Each structure stands twice: as C-alpha cells, then as structure tokens.
Amino acid sequence: xxxxxxSVYQPDGPIPEPEVLAAIGEDLGRLNDEMxxxxxxxxxxxxxxxxxxxxxxxxxxxxxxTDGPFAEGKEHLGGFTIVDVPDLDAAxxxxxxLAVAATLPIExxxxx
Amino acid sequence: MTLPTDGTEAVAAAFRxxxxxxxxxxxxxxxxxxxxxxxxxxxxxxxxxxWPVDGVPAAPAGWIITTARRRAIDRLRREAVxxxxxxxxxxxxxxxxxxxxTDTGPVSDDRLRLIFTCCHPALGPEARVALTLxxxxxxxxxxxxxxxLVPEATLAQRISRAKAKIRQARxxxxxxxAADLPGRLASVLAVVxxxxxxxxxxxxxxxxxxxxxCAEAIRLARLLAGLLPEEPEVAGLLALLLLVDxxxxxxxxxxxxMIALPDQNRALWDAALIAxxxxxxxxxxxxxxxxxxxxxxxxxxxxxxxxxxxxxDWRQIVTLYDQLLRVxxxxxxxxxxxxxxxxxAGASAGLTAAEPLREPLADFYLLHGVRAGLLARVGRDxxxxxxxxxxxxxxxxxxxxxxxxxxxxLLPEG
Numbered sequence: 001x002x003x004x005x006x007s008v009y010q011p012d013g014p015i016p017e018p019e020v021l022a023a024i025g026e027d028l029g030r031l032n033d034e035m036x037x038x039x040x041x042x043x044x045x046x047x048x049x050x051x052x053x054x055x056x057x058x059x060x061x062x063x064x065x066t067d068g069p070f071a072e073g074k075e076h077l078g079g080f081t082i083v084d085v086p087d088l089d090a091a092x093x094x095x096x097x098l099a100v101a102a103t104l105p106i107e108x109x110x111x112x
Numbered sequence: 113m114t115l116p117t118d119g120t121e122a123v124a125a126a127f128r129x130x131x132x133x134x135x136x137x138x139x140x141x142x143x144x145x146x147x148x149x150x151x152x153x154x155x156x157x158x159x160x161x162x163w164p165v166d167g168v169p170a171a172p173a174g175w176i177i178t179t180a181r182r183r184a185i186d187r188l189r190r191e192a193v194x195x196x197x198x199x200x201x202x203x204x205x206x207x208x209x210x211x212x213x214t215d216t217g218p219v220s221d222d223r224l225r226l227i228f229t230c231c232h233p234a235l236g237p238e239a240r241v242a243l244t245l246x247x248x249x250x251x252x253x254x255x256x257x258x259x260x261l262v263p264e265a266t267l268a269q270r271i272s273r274a275k276a277k278i279r280q281a282r283x284x285x286x287x288x289x290a291a292d293l294p295g296r297l298a299s300v301l302a303v304v305x306x307x308x309x310x311x312x313x314x315x316x317x318x319x320x321x322x323x324x325x326c327a328e329a330i331r332l333a334r335l336l337a338g339l340l341p342e343e344p345e346v347a348g349l350l351a352l353l354l355l356v357d358x359x360x361x362x363x364x365x366x367x368x369x370m371i372a373l374p375d376q377n378r379a380l381w382d383a384a385l386i387a388x389x390x391x392x393x394x395x396x397x398x399x400x401x402x403x404x405x406x407x408x409x410x411x412x413x414x415x416x417x418x419x420x421x422x423x424x425d426w427r428q429i430v431t432l433y434d435q436l437l438r439v440x441x442x443x444x445x446x447x448x449x450x451x452x453x454x455x456x457a458g459a460s461a462g463l464t465a466a467e468p469l470r471e472p473l474a475d476f477y478l479l480h481g482v483r484a485g486l487l488a489r490v491g492r493d494x495x496x497x498x499x500x501x502x503x504x505x506x507x508x509x510x511x512x513x514x515x516x517x518x519x520x521x522l523l524p525e526g
Binding site for chain 2: 002086087088089092108109110
C-alpha cells in the first residue's frame with residue numbers, strides 16, 4: 001500500500017456563499033465516510049486562509065519568523081486528504097471524487 | 113559489401129516484433145522497467161553473437177525471454193554480492209530465485225498491460241509517445257530523438273523521468289477496469305495516431321526514421337486490434353492508418369515536395385493495404401458503434417475507392433464529416449468538412465463553410481491554405497495571394513511550403 005497526498009488547490013480571492021460552502025462541506029463529509037468505510041482514509045482537513053500562516057526560515061544559528069504565506073500565487077493550499085491505497089489508479093479514483101466534491105483542482109502526490 | 117547472414121536478419125526481425133513482448137514479460141516479474149529493458153537489450157546482444165553461428169532458435173521469442181531472464185537473474189545475484197545491507201541483498205536474491213522458478217512456463221503476453229502503463233494519462237503526452245516507442249517498439253533514444261527533432265539528451269531525460277514517475281507514483285501494471293477502459297484506451301489510441309502522424313506528415317528530419325515511425329504505429333495498431341477485438345475504435349484506427357499509409361508511394365515527388373490527393377498517381381497506391389483497410393471498415397459498420405477513428409477511416413476508404421480523383425463520392429464524404437463533427441466537434445474537423453463541401457457543392461459553398469473557422473483557426477496554416485485555394489477557384493486572386501502568404505508565414509514543413517509556393521506561383525500576376 002502507498003500513501004498519497006491529495007492537495008486541494010483553491011483560487012485566491014473571495015470564498016463562495018455560505019449555503020454553497022455548506023453543500024460542499026456535506027459532500028466532503030460523505031466522501032470522507034466512504035473513504036473510511038473502504039479503509040483508504042488516513043487524514044483529511046481544510047485549512048484556514050493563507051493570511052493566517054506564519055513562515056519560519058533557518059538563518060545561521062537562528063530562525064527568522066515572518067508573516068506568511070510562504071509563496072504568493074494565484075492559488076493556495078486549501079486543505080488536504082491522505083489516502084492509503086494500492087496504486088496510483090486507486091488514488092486517482094478517490095482524487096476524482098474529491099475534485100467533484102470540493103469543486104476544485106486536486107494534486108495527487110505519493111509519499112516517499 | 114557482404115550480405116547479412118540469416119542469423120543477423122533473424123535477430124533484426126525478432127527485435128522489431130519481440131522487443132516489446134520481452135520487456136512486458138520481464139517487467140511483470142522484475143517490477144522495474146530499467147532492469148527489464150537492460151535484460152532484454154542484453155539478450156538481443158547475445159542473439160546477435162550466437163544466432164549467426166548456432167542458427168536461429170526454433171522459438172525466437174521464447175529464446176529471447178529466457179535469455180533475458182537469465183541475464184536479469186545473473187545481474188541480481190552480482191548486485192546482491194556488492195550490497196552492504198543484508199536486507200537489500202536478501203531482497204535481490206529472493207527476486208532472482210522467484211525469477212528462476214518462473215523460468216519454464218508458457219510465454220505470456222503482457223504487452224497490453226505495458227502499453228496502458230506507457231500511455232497512462234498521469235504521464236505527459238510527449239513522455240507517453242517516447243516510452244511507447246522505446247519500450248514497445250524497441251526504438252533507441254537516438255532514433256526517437258531524430259524522429260521528433262529533439263536533442264538525444266532531452267529525449268533520454270524525458271524517458272527516465274517517465275520511468276521514475278511510474279515507479280514512484282506506482283502507476284499500476286494492468287489493463288484498466290471496464291469502467292475506465294474507454295478513457296484509457298482513447299489515450300493509447302491517441303499515442304499511436306500521433307506516432308503515425310509524426311512519421312507521415314513531417315518531411316523534416318531523417319526520412320527513414322519517419323517511415324519507421326509509421327511502420328511502428330501500424331504494428332502497434334495491429335497488436336492492439338488483435339488484443340482488443342471487441343473495441344471497434346481500435347479496428348477503426350488500424351483501418352485509418354492502413355488507408356492513409358497506402359497512399360505513401362504517391363505522396364511525395366522526386367524532390368520530396370508534397371503531392372495533393374487529387375494530383376497523386378493512384379496506380380502507385382498500395383492495393384493490398386487498401387483492401388485490408390476496406391475490409392476492416394466494413395466489419396466496423398456492421399458493429400454499429402461508430403467513433404472518431406472509424407469515421408475517419410470510412411472517409412479515407414471513400415477516397416481510396418475512387419479510381420480517379422474526379423470519381424470521388426464527395427457527398428458521401430460530407431455526410432461522414434457531419435457524423436464526425438457530432439462525435440468530435442473541432443474546428444479542424446469542420447475545416448476538413450469545408451474542403452469536402454467545396455468539392456461536393458462548389459468553391460463558394462466551401463468558403464461559406466470555412467467562414468466561421470477564420471477566427472478559431474487564425475494561426476493554423478491549413479485554414480489559410482484551404483481558403484487560398486478556394487478563393488483562387490472563384491477568381492478572387494488578390495485575396496488568394498494574401499491567404500497563401502499567410503499560410504507560408506505559419507507553415508514550417510518544407511514539402512508543404514513547397515506545395516504552397518507552387519500554388520501561389522500559379523496565380524495570375526496582379
């Protein structure tokens with residue numbers, strides 16, 4: 001079995017209306033239940049906005065603390081799911097379900 | 113010059129037909145593409161040395177696979193000796209032992225799994241093409257690089273990255289489930305079609321290598337058609353390639369300039385390929401599950417049926433393009449339809465059909481080339497000249513440029 005990180009990429013800018021978000025949340029909850037039932041679920045959670053992040057950088061013997069996010073872009077990591085499955089096709093199958101439920105692009109990447 | 117002995121010829125023949133099969137079998141037992149490829153390569157090197165001396169084995173495919181397996185076992189044992197960590201050595205030896213125990217047994221065919229792995233949508237399109245040619249066709253990285261006009265180092269890196277991704281992301285080695293098959297098969301067929309087109313359409317680069325690409329695409333299409341007899345689109349792709357390839361002998365003039373379909377010497381067309389393609393198209397029609405490749409094959413079949421260009425049943429071709437547009441709505445298909453409309457109903461009708469394509473295909477040289485030809489036919493020579501110029505600005509292919517320049521030169525001076 002291999003663990004895969006399913007990252008949810010979210011565009012910067014305003015988030016959808018509360019009722020839209022609630023529906024997405026319900027879909028994601030149902031998908032997580034299915035993943036658990038199939039024995040594929042390892043972890044899943046959403047993240048608070050990138051403006052809430054703090055960046056740490058090694059600097060000689062010290063570590064610098066700065067306001068985040070790490071990199072400014074048009075998208076940011078909105079949350080992630082970790083699945084434990086036999087191969088990429090199985091990870092992609094869950095990833096497709098996640099993309100549909102989250103209505104956002106997903107990046108699938110194996111853990112070492 | 114000495115003629116190659118039978119043994120040498122036999123190795124060359126076996127190489128083309130058996131390389132992919134041997135890699136596919138070895139990959140299943142070894143679980144590592146590099147090891148599989150190296151072992152098969154070594155087996156062929158042994159064949160080159162032995163077959164001319166010992167004679168060609170009764171079952172060349174089995175001989176290659178058995179030899180490759182022995183080479184792989186030897187290498188695993190050698191590597192195990194050099195390993196510091198006992199766990200790694202044990203693992204290599206266990207693999208070697210498991211390979212040995214599968215030594216006698218019927219030679220299975222894993223090529224279908226291999227082609228689905230090589231054409232997995234998680235790999236980049238260029239990597240899919242390169243891997244398929246390397247692992248299934250046995251083309252060297254140098255040959256593939258020459259065919260695609262990229263530096264060999266770039267191509268080698270493309271292949272090794274793709275292999276690393278297959279290993280790291282665990283792209284599975286199996287034929288997709290029924291639910292996934294249509295989408296995955298479309299990716300495989302697209303790779304085969306792309307290989308063919310690369311060989312057929314461009315004249316830049318090494319002509320022999322390009323002909324080898326067409327031959328390889330047809331070999332792959334035949335292999336797929338044999339392994340997936342229930343899929344009419346696979347048969348459709350094979351028929352399409354055969355019906356287009358049949359015209360190759362008439363397609364280029366002595367100085368490598370492209371000759372358009374109506375001007376080709378049809379006596380040079382390959383009648384056997386046409387007959388085979390027609391038979392497949394007829395079988396597809398009976399199945400009644402049309403798709404883009406089957407429809408394109410049917411269109412080519414109508415062309416190949418005409419003894420003279422003027423005998424072409426253009427109405428039938430327009431009907432087929434209408435069907436193709438329904439299953440594959442694309443401006444390029446619509447442009448081909450416009451050409452057929454011009455032949456069936458006149459150049460003005462063709463221009464009308466091409467009008468909505470001017471914007472979406474503004475950067476496509478063929479849109480301008482087609483419009484130039486149609487404008488010239490209705491006597492709008494100034495606009496025709498402008499369109500030929502636009503086409504020449506956008507077209508990078510030498511023989512097609514020569515064709516456009518010739519046509520441009522036929523316009524009255526004005």
